[in-house]
Amino acid sequence: MLTKTADKNKQLSPELIKAGFEELGYICSDTIARTVYLAYMLDKPILVEGPPGVGKTELAKVSSSFFNLPLIRLQCYEGLDESKALYEWKYGKQLLYTQVLKETLGDLLRGAQGLAESVQRLHEFGDIFYSEDFLEPRPLLKALNEEQGAMMLIDEIDKADQEFESFLLEMLSDYQISIPEIGTVKAKSKPLVILTSNNARELSDAIKRRCLHLYVPYPDPVLERKIVQTRVPEVDERLRVQLVNFIQSLREIDLKKQPAISETIDWARTLVILHSKTLDEELVKSTLNVILKFEEDIESVQSDIAGILAKQENN
Amino acid sequence: MDRILTEFIRALRGSHVRVSTAESLDAFHAADLVGYDDRAMLKDSLAACLAKSEQEKAWFDSCFERFFTVQRMRDLAQTEEAMQEGASSESQPAENNGEASEQAQQASMGDMNADSGLESQSELGRLLTSGGAADFSLALNQAAQSVDISSIRSFTQRGLYGRRMMMQMGLAELEDEIRRNSESDNIAERELARRLIQARNVLRAEIRDFVERQLVLFTSSQGEQFREEVIRNMSLSNMELKTFSRLNEVVRKMAKRLVAVHSRRRRVYKRGQLNIKKTLQSNMAYDGALFDLRWKSIKVDRPRVMAICDVSGSVAEVSRFLLMFLYSLNEVMPNVRSFAFSSSLGEVTDKFQELELADAIQTVITDWGRGSSDYGESWLDFKRLAYEDIDHRTTIIVLGDARNNYREHQSQVFKQLSERAKQIIWLNPENSNKWSTGDSVMHHYQPYCRLVETCNTLNHLERTIDKLLKNAS
Numbered sequence: 001m002l003t004k005t006a007d008k009n010k011q012l013s014p015e016l017i018k019a020g021f022e023e024l025g026y027i028c029s030d031t032i033a034r035t036v037y038l039a040y041m042l043d044k045p046i047l048v049e050g051p052p053g054v055g056k057t058e059l060a061k062v063s064s065s066f067f068n069l070p071l072i073r074l075q076c077y078e079g080l081d082e083s084k085a086l087y088e089w090k091y092g093k094q095l096l097y098t099q100v101l102k103e104t105l106g107d108l109l110r111g112a113q114g115l116a117e118s119v120q121r122l123h124e125f126g127d128i129f130y131s132e133d134f135l136e137p138r139p140l141l142k143a144l145n146e147e148q149g150a151m152m153l154i155d156e157i158d159k160a161d162q163e164f165e166s167f168l169l170e171m172l173s174d175y176q177i178s179i180p181e182i183g184t185v186k187a188k189s190k191p192l193v194i195l196t197s198n199n200a201r202e203l204s205d206a207i208k209r210r211c212l213h214l215y216v217p218y219p220d221p222v223l224e225r226k227i228v229q230t231r232v233p234e235v236d237e238r239l240r241v242q243l244v245n246f247i248q249s250l251r252e253i254d255l256k257k258q259p260a261i262s263e264t265i266d267w268a269r270t271l272v273i274l275h276s277k278t279l280d281e282e283l284v285k286s287t288l289n290v291i292l293k294f295e296e297d298i299e300s301v302q303s304d305i306a307g308i309l310a311k312q313e314n315n
Numbered sequence: 316m317d318r319i320l321t322e323f324i325r326a327l328r329g330s331h332v333r334v335s336t337a338e339s340l341d342a343f344h345a346a347d348l349v350g351y352d353d354r355a356m357l358k359d360s361l362a363a364c365l366a367k368s369e370q371e372k373a374w375f376d377s378c379f380e381r382f383f384t385v386q387r388m389r390d391l392a393q394t395e396e397a398m399q400e401g402a403s404s405e406s407q408p409a410e411n412n413g414e415a416s417e418q419a420q421q422a423s424m425g426d427m428n429a430d431s432g433l434e435s436q437s438e439l440g441r442l443l444t445s446g447g448a449a450d451f452s453l454a455l456n457q458a459a460q461s462v463d464i465s466s467i468r469s470f471t472q473r474g475l476y477g478r479r480m481m482m483q484m485g486l487a488e489l490e491d492e493i494r495r496n497s498e499s500d501n502i503a504e505r506e507l508a509r510r511l512i513q514a515r516n517v518l519r520a521e522i523r524d525f526v527e528r529q530l531v532l533f534t535s536s537q538g539e540q541f542r543e544e545v546i547r548n549m550s551l552s553n554m555e556l557k558t559f560s561r562l563n564e565v566v567r568k569m570a571k572r573l574v575a576v577h578s579r580r581r582r583v584y585k586r587g588q589l590n591i592k593k594t595l596q597s598n599m600a601y602d603g604a605l606f607d608l609r610w611k612s613i614k615v616d617r618p619r620v621m622a623i624c625d626v627s628g629s630v631a632e633v634s635r636f637l638l639m640f641l642y643s644l645n646e647v648m649p650n651v652r653s654f655a656f657s658s659s660l661g662e663v664t665d666k667f668q669e670l671e672l673a674d675a676i677q678t679v680i681t682d683w684g685r686g687s688s689d690y691g692e693s694w695l696d697f698k699r700l701a702y703e704d705i706d707h708r709t710t711i712i713v714l715g716d717a718r719n720n721y722r723e724h725q726s727q728v729f730k731q732l733s734e735r736a737k738q739i740i741w742l743n744p745e746n747s748n749k750w751s752t753g754d755s756v757m758h759h760y761q762p763y764c765r766l767v768e769t770c771n772t773l774n775h776l777e778r779t780i781d782k783l784l785k786n787a788s
C-alpha cells in the first residue's frame with residue numbers, strides 16, 4: 001500500500017491502482033482506475049455518477065484502504081447544513097466554563113475602575129470561548145485536519161440541498177474552509193475527495209467544474225463475471241456465466257429498477273446456499289425476488305423466464 | 316501540442332459539450348501528466364476533465380473519435396518537432412513547411428523520382444512527388460493553421476479555404492513549373508510536367524476532403540445554435556411544419572432550463588421572525604440561556620395553473636406551444652389543468668395524461684378547434700366547469716387574441732373569475748397596437764388581468780412563464 005507523503009508520483013500508475021484494487025476485492029474497469037490515478041496526481045475531487053448499486057461508495061472505501069488513508073464519510077440528506085457537515089461550537093462546554101470561571105472572572109476584574117476598564121481587561125484575553133478548543137469538528141473539518149491526508153467520501157450529494165452544494169465549493173477547489181470566528185482553515189495535507197451522486201437531481205455546473213467526472217455504468221459481462229468470481233468464489237464457472245448472462249439480459253428489458261452488481265452478488269450467494277449447479281426456470285422463478293425489487297418487475301419478467309434462458313442457450 | 320488540444324476543445328464545444336476555461340486548464344494538466352502516447356489513457360483523462368454527464372460523455376466519445384483519427388495520432392509525434400520550429404516564425408509558415416519537409420526529404424530521397432532523372436524545382440512539387448505521407452500531412456496541417464481553418468462557417472466556403480490552403484502551400488510556383496515544363500521540348504521535362512499535374516490533382520482531392528472534415532468538426536454547433544436562435548424568435552404562427560420536430564426539442568430544452576432555475580427556488584424561506592416555542596425548546600439544555608435561536612419559516616407553494624387556450628384558426632399554433640411548454644414543466648408545475656375553446660369550452664387535461672404530448676395537442680386542436688371563437692360563451696362554460704376549484708392560489712393563463720366575432724363579451728363573468736383567482740395572465744399573440752381594433756374586445760378584459768403580454772415567439776413564452784414562476788415564489 002502507499003503512503004501519501006512518500007513522493008507520490010513515481011511508483012503510481014493506473015495499472016498499479018487496478019491491480020491494487022483487485023487485490024482488495026474491487027474489480028474495476030480501466031476508466032475507473034485511470035480517473036482515480038488522475039484525481040490522486042492532480043489533487044482533484046472525483047464526482048462519481050451512475051445507477052445505484054454499481055459500487056460508487058465501494059470505490060471510495062477501497063481507495064481509502066489502497067492509499068492507506070482514513071476514510072471520513074459524510075452522508076448527505078435533505079436539510080444537511082454546515083453545523084452537521086463542518087463544525088459546531090460546543091455550546092454546553094462554553095456554558096459550563098463560563099459558570100466555572102465566574103469566580104476567576106471576579107478575581108480578574110477586581111480593582112478595575114469602571115465599566116470601560118473591565119471591558120478593556122476582558123479584551124486582553126481574546127476570544128477564548130470561540131477558539132478551536134470549543135470547536136466540535138464535523139466530517140469536512142476533520143478531513144482537513146488529518147495530518148496525513150484523508151479519504152473524504154461525500155455520499156449522495158444529490159440528496160443534499162442546493163445551498164449545501166454551493167457551500168462545498170470552497171472546500172472542493174481550494175481544500176480550505178472559512179470559519180467566521182477563527183479564520184480560514186487550510187488542509188494540512190490535501191484529502192482525496194470522492195463525491196457520489198445518483199442523479200436524483202442535476203448538480204450545478206459550478207460543482208461539476210471543480211471535479212473530475214466519472215460515470216460508472218453497469219459492467220460488461222466479462223467484468224461482471226470477474227466481479228462475481230472475486231466476491232463469490234464458490235460459484236462454479238458454468239453457473240457464473242449463466243447468471244451473469246441472465247442479469248445482463250434483464251438489464252435490456254424495460255424495468256422499474258434494473259438489477260445492479262450488488263444484486264448479482266446477492267443472487268450468486270443465494271444460489272450457492274441453495275447448492276444449485278445450473279439455472280433452470282423453476283430456480284429462477286423462486287429466487288427472482290433477490291434480483292428484482294418491485295412486484296411489477298417480477299411479474300413482467302416471470303412470464304418470460306423460459307424465453308430469456310432459451311435465448312442464452314442459443315448464444 | 317497545446318494547439319491541438321485547444322482545437323480539440325473547440326471542436327468539443329462544437330458538439331454541445333460545455334467546456335469552461337477552468338476545465339480546459341484541467342485538461343491541459345491531465346494531458347501533461349499522462350502524455351499522448353496511450354490513446355485510451357488520454358481519452359479517459361480528457362473525458363474525466365471535460366465531459367461532465369452521461370450525455371456529454373457520449374458526445375465526447377464521438378468527437379474524440381472524429382478528431383483524433385488514427386492517422387492524426389500517428390503523425391502527431393512527427394509533427395511536434397516541426398511545429399515547434401514553425402511556431403518561432405509563425406508569419407511565414409509556408410516557407411517553414413518547405414524547410415521541414417526538405418530535411419525529411421533528404422532521407423527519403425529518390426523513391427519516386429528514381430525512374431525519371433528529373434526532380435521538381437518547386438517546393439510543393441518536391442513534396443508531392445517525393446515527400447513522405449507524414450511530411451505531406453504536416454504541410455497540410457500547417458497550411459490549414461495559417462489560413463485559420465477553424466473559422467470556417469459554411470459549406471460555401473469550402474472552395475475558398477481549399478484554394479487558400481493550396482496557395483499557402485505554394486500552388487503558384489507549382490503551376491508555373493507545370494506550364495514551363497509542358498511547353499518544353501525535352502521529353503523528361505514533359506514527363507515531369509505530367510507527373511506534377513497528376514500530383515496536383517491528388518492534392519486537390521486531399522485538400523477538399525480535409526476541408527470538409529474540418530467543416531464538420533467546427534460548424535456542427537454554430538449551425539445548430541443559429542437555427543435554434545431563429546426558431547426562438549420566429550413568429551409561431553409562421554412556423555412551418557417541417558420545423559416542428561426541431562421545435563419540440565427547443566421547447567423541451569427551454570423548459571428544462573426553467574425547471575433547473577425554479578426547482579432551486581423551492582425552498583425559499585421567510586426569515587426574520589423568531590419562533591419562540593422552538594427556541595425555548597431547543598435551549599432547555601443550556602439552562603434557559605438563549606443560545607440557539609430558531610426562526611419561523613414558510614415554504615412557498617408551486618403555482619397552480621389553469622390554462623385556457625383559444626384553439627381556433629390563427630391562435631391555435633401559439634396555443635400549441637403554450638400547452639407544450641406547460642406540460643414540459645410538470646416538474647415545477649405539477650398541477651396544470653387545461654381548457655380549450657373556440658365556440659364552446661371544455662377541459663382537456665386528461666388528454667395530456669393519456670396521450671403523448673404531441674399527439675395530445677393535435678387531438679385537442681382538432682377536437683375543439685372547429686368554429687369561430689366566442690369568448691363570452693366560453694367564460695360561462697369555464698365558470699360552470701371550474702369555478703369551484705379556483706382559489707386564492709390559482710393562476711389562470713388565457714391565451715387568445717380576444718377577437719370575439721362581435722358576440723357578447725361577458726366581461727362581468729371574467730371579472731368574477733379574476734376576483735376569485737390569485738391572478739389572471741393574458742397572452743395575446745397579436746401586437747399591442749392591434750388590440751381592440753375590429754372585433755377584438757381586449758379592452759373589456761384587460762383591467763381584470765394582472766399581466767397582459769404580447770406573445771408570439773418561443774422567447775416571449777419563455778419569458779412569461781419565467782415571470783409566472785418567479786411571482787409564485
